[in-house]
Amino acid sequence: IKEASSQPKREYQPKPRMSLDFTTGGDNTQHNGGISHATTPKPAGAHMDQPCCRALYDFEPENEGELGFKEGDIITLTNQIDENWYEGMLHGQSGFFPINYVDILVPLPN
Structure with a gap:
């Protein structure tokens, strides 16, 4: 089994999502050019009331029974x-993965 600790440690920083506001009106309100940054987007397809984590790095399974995923995936x-x-x-597949590849969003019950 390859040591997961060989993966470089780095802080995960989500990329801000940009949205454009094309509203035009006669009012004199100030605006910032129509670009706004959304803060943390909710993960798609994951219910935040069940234990889940976000992948910090890509993980390629090397042994049978391991679960592969990509950076940013939300894993139940x-x-x-x-x-x-x-x-x-993840995506109907079940398997094992190293703890240091993920950031826990909702922990497993004790």
Whole structure:
């Protein structure tokens, strides 16, 4: 098993989403050119009331039973195997993945 600790440690910083406002009106309100930044977008397809995590890095499975994912994916947590591995589900697939590749959004119940 390849050591997941060889992955570089870095803080995950979501990229801000941009939206354009094309409203035109006769009022004299000030605006910033129509561009606004959305703060943290809600993850699509994940219910925030169930245990889940966000992938910090891409993870390519190297062994049978491992769950592959891409940076930014929201993974449903199903079990903590040990201090280094979780079990979770993504896109209907279930498998194991290293804890240090994810940021916990909603922890598993104790």
